[in-house]
Amino acid sequence: MKKILSLILTIVMVISLTACSGGKKEETTSDKMTLESGSSSETSSGATGSTGKAPYSGTITIACGPIEAETLNKVIAEYQKTNPDVQLDTVVCQTVTDFETMMTSWIASESLPDMYIAQGGATEQGYAKSGYLLPLTDTGFQDRLVDGDLDLFKYNGNLYAIPMALSVSAIIVNNGALTKAGVDLNNDNYPKSWPEFLNLLNKCVAAGIKKPVATAGKDTSSVTAWTFQYVYQSIYGKNPNWYADILRGKAAWNDDLYLSMFDKYEQMRPFIPDNALGNDVDGMRKSFITGETPFIFQVAQEVGNLKELDPDLDIMVLPSCFTDDPKDQTIISGFDSGVSITKDAKNKDLCFDFLDFITSRQGATIFNGTTRYLPTVKENDVELDPAYDLIYDILDNNKLPNSPILSREWIPGIKEIVKGGQQDWFAGADAKSVADKIQDEHDRLVQADPEWVKKFLDNYIDK
Template sequence: MKKKVLATILAVAMTLGLTACGSGGNGGTAESSAPAAAEVSSEAPAADTQEASAETGSEQEPFEGTITIACGAMESEALQQILKLYQEKNPNVNLDIIVTQTVTDFETMMTGWIAADTLPDMYIAQVGSVEQGYAANGYLEPLTDSGLLDRLVEGDRELISYNGDVYAFPMNLSVSAIIVNNGVLKEAGIELNHDNYPKCWQDLLDLFQKCVDAGIEKPVSLAGQDASAVTAWTFQYIYQAIYGQNPNWYADILRGNAAWNDDLYMEMFNKYSEMLPYIGDDALGTGADGMRKKFITGESPIYFQVAGEVGTLKELDPELDILLLPSAFTDDPADQTIISGFDSGISITKSAKNKELCFDFLDFITSAEGATILTSTAAYLPTTKDNQMELDPAFDLIYSILKNDELPNSPILSRQWIPGVKEIMKTGQQNWFAGEDAKSVADKIQEEHTRLMEADPAWVENFLANYKDK
């Protein structure tokens, strides 16, 4: 049954889901230890100033102009709906939308725009160390004093901040999860609920075996052709199991006290190997669309991805009965966590042609009306306090766990690793899946990580200077 996302309930959920601090990336610092924020450009109107003007009866002159904004396909659809409402008071405002297909696609475009000095006025993108890098190099407008952040629920702002200022308004609570075709499992006689969902690695293996016993020969869907799909499980394992054992794991790698080829990381390959018998024999030649097809048809009704995948699956089959489960990769159920963090941040660039218009449009996007449209259309878990979207039933279990403070949070920390290492890790993981020896893969990742550190010692120095041991 669908539920209204009320402000007070969501605020509680976000507080419990995001209070754990992540490490500082690319010079980013935790909000509590950051220096005083700089003032917003004088061209940017503060939201509270606008509200005060409304109370005194003064009329805001309609804005005019075109905003160039880069975003994903689902966000593009939402922005066009939002624009129609915005144009009721600002009929001469239009959007020039540049659709980006993937995170890599966006970052490649940003590199070209920066080189050509043709940045869009605004963009929506994954928050993290890359975003912090744009802020550090002066490409973004700070949002700190705009008044807009009063609408943001409580949470760890580290990934949206640099040097004490906030540079992106996150619109999505990203949750990494186990995605289950619940309808197929029910037909097989497997009923998952709040009491019996997998709470540790052995529980998850037992679920796979129950599927096999019920006639689902290969229950885990995986796209070996897609490096992101191959490593979705890996990243979740790192956040939950590796950081669970050593919360300072990546900082220790930078210090030389841990390594990508040590026992802690090598155990990940051992765990992955235990899952291989439940993955289709043709997975190596399967792409992302093939993985989703196997999931929808029920041939392989389980895979690992972020919660936003629900929107993609529902586009393919609106009648799907999906259930999201918390990651379950720890040996002890007492160590299970839920993996979540702020994501999909909206930023305004320094080179925006009309910053006042951009800030006003962002004010409308983050209002109750605009935010509800964006989060509903893009299938986001909302981060704004006043949001009336209806959650898909796929989120019922995850939302209940968040709301009732049942599991601690594991933050999404890979976005704070040195730029370039994630791609190296993904390639190595894919090579292992294709048959390369695990130790050889891990040795190469460690070697390449060392090379990246030597090529950018300033990044390492900034990270460790701002890092606080857990």
């Protein structure tokens, strides 16, 4: 049964995670769950099929986004072929903020769901630190994954989530709209630098697509998607230790390197519709699908949302191209959508067995085949959407160096401040004043949490 959470909660318990963690203990080695010997991703039914155990029974409550909820209903249907008495109860969180708000409430009321799917990062590491998650280090699940950085899914050396999506920050293009307008874009001539991208936008304007870049000014994540991509590719490209240097006092949010981002964004403003400030995500997707604004800056998973609205869309996913020189272009990627098991799971063995199935060849094929996320499990039979052809070829053949998605390694709270500041700039605020405010707020967060800063710098290795 799906329980659709309202975005406007009737009662919101505003209790910080730190305050809620009092008296909680981290899980010890004795608390870890391990798979029974013989469990393998090659089996068709996870641990249950490989060990010959009696079928499981019970209900798993799992919090996740709308796409994952639809997908998990297909996964559980297959799982029920060998475990017919298992039911899945999905709690759908429409946004990251929605999920984190509900987690705060669940923690306060000691009513965590059995499992959840969420981004890896500082917030989830905080849940692990406070003992709300079960460690997955010794399960063998991570051995099934493609190579990638799992640091955002770990705390204190233990793994607390299994990523099920390879996230890529990219440029998503309605190539059908470009073709219709007579603009040729293909896997050979795609833009590889900022001048080449501006040239492509000018071609669109000349072909009659007057404002080709879509964004949603009302949504802070949408209006800053371009910002984060620029930081990963161009700012870290010039100083890979930029954020560590901010913490050391050697760089700042209001220095010339960050202010250059506003200069580049300003060059793109003429290609963004005048009404974008009042646009929401639904409006942005609508104008993209119709071809009115055929360019979006987002993570590649957005393809799934767009194809759900219009399955016939001809989409291309391009690597970001904000550097002045093509030789400096990178691809921005990282693990995402991690599956975790909470300490309150009513039937832990069942949850571990279900996660074993999700990360099996059969389960991963269903999961990634339905979500259209780039798969993380090595053994899978997923037929990728053609939209990913270029991106997957670049990743699979290491054609571009990787710029990891790093914003989740910044001090907790700063990402939201950056988003709010970028939205203010988009609405007309002065770039320098916005950057000064971000730096002031960052100083406040650093002073309030010196332990986080110390741990970050103690573990940081200069690039």
